[in-house]
Amino acid sequence: xxxxxxxxxxxxxxxxxxxxxxxxxxxxxxxxxxxxxxxxxxxxxxxxxxxxxxxxxxxxxxxxxxxxxxxxxxxxxxxxxxxxxxxxxxxxxxxxxxxxxxxxxxxxxxxxxxxxxxxxxxxxxxxxxxxxxxxxxxxxxxxxxxxxxxxxxxxxxxxxxxxxxxxxxxxxxxxxxxxxxxxxxxxxxxxxxxxxxxxxxxxxxxxxxxxxxxxxxxxxxxxxxxxxxxxxxxxxxxxxxxxxxxxxxxxxxxxxxxxxxxxxxxxxxxxxxxxxxxxxxxxxxxxxxxxxxxxxxxxxxxxxxxxxxxxxxxxxxxxxxxxxxxxxxxxxxxxxxxxxxxxxxxxxxxxxxxxxxxxxxxxxxxxxxxxxxxxxxxxxxxxxxxxxxxxxxxxxxxxxxxxxxxxxxxxxxxxxxxxxxxxxxxxxxxxxxxxxxxxxxxxxxxxxxxxxxxxxxxxxxxxxxxxxxxxxxxxxxxxxxxxxxxxxxxxxxxxxxxxxxxxxxxxxxxxxxxxxxxxxxxxxxxxxxxxxxxxxxxxxxxxxxxxxxxxxxxxxxxxxxxxxxxxxxxxxxxxxxxxxxxxxxxxxxxxxxxxxxxxxxxxxxxxxxxxxxxxxxxxxxxxxxxxxxxxxxxxxxxxxxxxxxxxxxxxxxxxxxxxxxxxxxxxxxxxx
Numbered sequence: 001x002x003x004x005x006x007x008x009x010x011x012x013x014x015x016x017x018x019x020x021x022x023x024x025x026x027x028x029x030x031x032x033x034x035x036x037x038x039x040x041x042x043x044x045x046x047x048x049x050x051x052x053x054x055x056x057x058x059x060x061x062x063x064x065x066x067x068x069x070x071x072x073x074x075x076x077x078x079x080x081x082x083x084x085x086x087x088x089x090x091x092x093x094x095x096x097x098x099x100x101x102x103x104x105x106x107x108x109x110x111x112x113x114x115x116x117x118x119x120x121x122x123x124x125x126x127x128x129x130x131x132x133x134x135x136x137x138x139x140x141x142x143x144x145x146x147x148x149x150x151x152x153x154x155x156x157x158x159x160x161x162x163x164x165x166x167x168x169x170x171x172x173x174x175x176x177x178x179x180x181x182x183x184x185x186x187x188x189x190x191x192x193x194x195x196x197x198x199x200x201x202x203x204x205x206x207x208x209x210x211x212x213x214x215x216x217x218x219x220x221x222x223x224x225x226x227x228x229x230x231x232x233x234x235x236x237x238x239x240x241x242x243x244x245x246x247x248x249x250x251x252x253x254x255x256x257x258x259x260x261x262x263x264x265x266x267x268x269x270x271x272x273x274x275x276x277x278x279x280x281x282x283x284x285x286x287x288x289x290x291x292x293x294x295x296x297x298x299x300x301x302x303x304x305x306x307x308x309x310x311x312x313x314x315x316x317x318x319x320x321x322x323x324x325x326x327x328x329x330x331x332x333x334x335x336x337x338x339x340x341x342x343x344x345x346x347x348x349x350x351x352x353x354x355x356x357x358x359x360x361x362x363x364x365x366x367x368x369x370x371x372x373x374x375x376x377x378x379x380x381x382x383x384x385x386x387x388x389x390x391x392x393x394x395x396x397x398x399x400x401x402x403x404x405x406x407x408x409x410x411x412x413x414x415x416x417x418x419x420x421x422x423x424x425x426x427x428x429x430x431x432x433x434x435x436x437x438x439x440x441x442x443x444x445x446x447x448x449x450x451x452x453x454x455x456x457x458x459x460x461x462x463x464x465x466x467x468x469x470x471x472x473x474x475x476x477x478x479x480x481x482x483x484x485x486x487x488x489x490x491x492x493x494x495x496x497x498x499x500x501x502x503x504x505x506x507x508x509x510x511x512x513x514x515x516x517x518x519x520x521x522x523x524x525x526x527x528x529x530x531x532x533x534x535x536x537x538x539x540x541x542x543x544x545x546x547x548x549x550x551x552x553x554x555x556x557x558x559x560x561x562x563x564x565x566x567x568x569x570x571x572x573x574x575x576x577x578x579x580x581x582x583x584x585x586x587x588x589x590x591x592x593x594x595x596x597x598x599x600x601x602x603x604x605x606x607x608x609x610x611x612x613x614x615x616x617x618x619x620x621x622x623x624x625x626x627x628x629x630x631x632x633x634x635x636x637x638x639x640x641x642x643x644x645x646x647x648x649x650x651x652x653x654x655x656x657x658x659x660x661x662x663x664x665x666x667x668x669x670x671x672x
Contacts, residue, residue: 001045001115002027006035006053011099012072016048019104023115036062043067045118046111051078051094056085065089066121068114072097091117112299113342120339124184184336197351200231203308203333207326208318210286210310213245215255216296216341216351217303220359225249227259227305230351233285236405245279253277255305258293262302264331265293268321286310290321294330296338303341306334350427352405353412358434361426362498365436368424369487372438380439380633382482383446384498386505387415387453388513389431390474390533399464407462407473414460418453420570434502441633441641443481443538447555450477450536458534474534478508479555481538504539511552512537566592569664577612586642588614593657595625595645603640604630610644616660621653 001024007013008030020026024045029035032053038044039062047063051073063069068091073079079094086092095110183202197214204212212234215227229245230236247253249260254275258265270276270291280288290311296304308330311318348360356364369382389395389411396404408431415433419425424436435453440446457475465473480501512535536555568590575598576583586600596614604610604627613620628643646653 001119002042003046003048003111003115004035004038004042004044005029005048006032007048007050007072008052009050012050012097015099015102016072019107020046020048020111023111032058035059039063045122046070046114048072048111051075051082054082056087063090066118066125068118068121069093070095070110070114074098091121113339116299116342117339120335124336128181183333197231197236199337200234203306203330204234207292207308207322207329208312209292209308209322210312210317211284211308213255213307213309215259215305217249217259223248227255230304232283233309235402236352244283247277247279251277254280254291254293255307258295258305258307259302262295262297264295264327265291266322266324266327267291268319284309286317289317289319292322292327292330294327294334296334296341298338298342303338306330306337353409353427355412355416355433356424356426358426358428361424361434361436362495364424365498366493368436368438369493372487380441381446381484382487383435383437383440383443383449383479384482384501384505385435385437385446385450385453385477385479386428386502386509387433387435387450387475387477388509390476390513391469392431395464395468395473398467403464410462411457411475414456415453418456420449421572428502434505440481443479443540444555446479446481447536447538450479451555453477454534454536470534472534476509476512476533477536478505478510478512478552479536479538480504480508508537508539508552512554566594567661568592569661571664573615573660575612575614577610586612589641591657593646593649593654593661595628595643598642598644599633599639600642601639603632604642606630609647616656617663619656621656623653624648 003020003024003026005013005016005020005026005028007016007028010030013028013030017026017028027038027044029038035047035049039059043064044067047067047069049069049071051071054069054071069086071079071082071092071094073082073094074097076096079096083092083094091114093110093114095107097107183199183206186199186202200212200214203209212231213229214231215229217225218228219225223246226246226248229242232245247256249256252275254265254270254273254277257275267273268290270288276288288309291307291309292311293305293307295302296306308322308326311320311322311326348357349355350357389407392404395407408427412427412433415425415435419435420437422438426434428434435450437446437449440449454475454477458472460473462473465471468474482501513533537552538555539552569592570590571588573588573591575586575588575596577586578584579602584600584602586598589597589599591597606627606629608627610625610627611622612625613622624647625644626647628645630640630642633639633641649657
């Protein structure tokens with residue numbers, strides 16, 4: 001498979017060429033003119049292209065949809081911007097490349113995935129082309145039969161019936177091809193786990209199955225390698241039922257056997273097979289008869305399994321079971337679904353909410369802290385926050401587990417919209433969520449950010465929330481701070497260190513939910529009915545170390561001087577201002593129609609008028625403001641936080657802000 005590298009940096013070009021050579025022939029170029037000539041005459045499988053030359057507008061009309069694109073560069077923000085400029089019908093991936101410490105293994109896997117995608121895209125194109133030729137041939141045969149029918153006598157009815165059978169099969173083939181193509185389009189358009197798994201009803205329909213289950217191979221210390229169900233009998237499983245369908249790879253079980261051996265099972269009657277394990281016999285809605293199981297492959301590795309049960313015909317069980325054609329359809333679909341699974345990285349993301357799972361979350365936390373240390377960006381403390389839905393069991397018992405699953409998906413969207421761009425969020429388990437906040441000044445600011453999340457959940461209108469104990473769907477939160485000096489500890493970056501932090505946040509959460517009594521006389525339940533929920537509590541390490549009471553305390557909402565009457569957007573935008581006849585650069589922490597909070601390397605005098613250029617997306621606009629406050633970001637940083645109040649906004653200035661906020665809303669909707 002051919003690879004073309006476009007990169008103006010000779011060192012990066014040499015590195016990428018050496019790494020890519022094991023996959024196929026490699027061509028290189030340092031100028032866009034050469035790639036234009038190449039793409040007009042050739043169709044490489046993969047473009048490895050530098051972020052400075054990778055904007056879709058520069059390559060529009062030149063790159064075939066069957067060509068995969070991997071964009072490299074050392075600027076993460078710019079990589080995201082360039083990646084978003086490409087239409088969804090292209091396979092485009094991005095890789096942060098630092099020549100000083102390149103991750104060759106991860107880059108090799110990215111190149112391999114992109115080449116696999118290009119190969120499968122071309123196979124689909126070839127299959128579509130072959131199907132078109134076959135359809136033309138069958139149409140020609142039918143035309144000839146039509147002519148013959150006009151000449152033969154009525155005594156040859158058998159031949160006429162045969163022709164009608166050909167026509168019927170041709171029409172069925174055409175419909176089936178369209179349905180498979182529709183499923184493939186939805187698979188490749190999926191941008192999260194939920195949208196990928198929405199194809200399950202279509203798969204069930206095309207092979208006339210009574211049910212569909214999908215598993216993914218996972219691994220942990222206690223179970224080793226095992227199959228985790230993403231879908232069981234067409235539906236997401238509630239958290240408490242996952243263990244009933246989790247099965248070790250060495251178990252005597254149909255799905256486990258296919259995951260071990262990578263072979264297809266197609267049983268007309270699987271009821272007496274020894275691999276018909278207890279979970280099939282007791283958990284399926286109808287007794288297991290016919291069964292078809294296929295593996296999901298990534299290269300030679302088995303990454304999951306799909307199984308369909310009890311083939312139907314006219315609403316009744318089909319004793320003939322699944323045909324060989326059904327197995328071929330399912331194997332073909334499994335290749336494409338496996339590629340989409342790899343692209344969405346289901347090992348790292350929770351299938352119900354599309355949030356990070358705990359182990360990948362902890363790994364991202366370690367990476368973020370290490371990157372801050374490496375770039376010397378420790379501009380404040382960090383915080384770990386655990387949140388839990390109040391009275392979730394009551395919601396599930398009254399409304400059903402499917403309603404509970406829908407609630408968790410909607411809640412994940414609300415929480416994602418409530419955190420800042422640089423923060424991390426994971427589904428810790430069941431109705432518990434874990435957050436990692438960076439760049440906070442102290443415990444009070446971490447609690448303030450968490451209080452904003454609590455209020456967003458409280459104010460959101462969830463279905464059936466009026467039947468909750470407080471006539472509202474709410475969450476409680478526990479917060480623990482990680483000061484700068486604690487970030488320097490190597491013990492913190494171990495799995496045990498991060499779990500200890502999680503225990504601190506969980507301890508604070510227990511008090512917030514009333515599971516444990518508060519260790520301070522200042523925190524009391526508001527009435528005699530029992531412990532109150534829907535609050536934020538914080539863990540104070542210093543008090544815990546000294547054995548003093550009050551290690552966990554309630555956070556009390558106060559009025560802050562930077563509070564504005566306009567909605568705030570926690571977004572980073574750069575601005576330029578003039579100081580001592582020289583231009584300086586700062587960046588926003590948050591932004592609204594009333595003003596901005598910025599971070600800079602100097603303190604501004606109070607009430608000082610300040611004019612600046614603000615970079616909003618692709619445009620720069622000038623603004624006038626007054627300084628409301630300016631103070632040190634924290635005790636360990638050389639930077640300052642400054643509050644600015646806009647003065648005399650013109651129509652054009654206000655319009656540029658509103659357009660930018662609309663763009664942020666649209667991006668949040670797409671991410672959700």
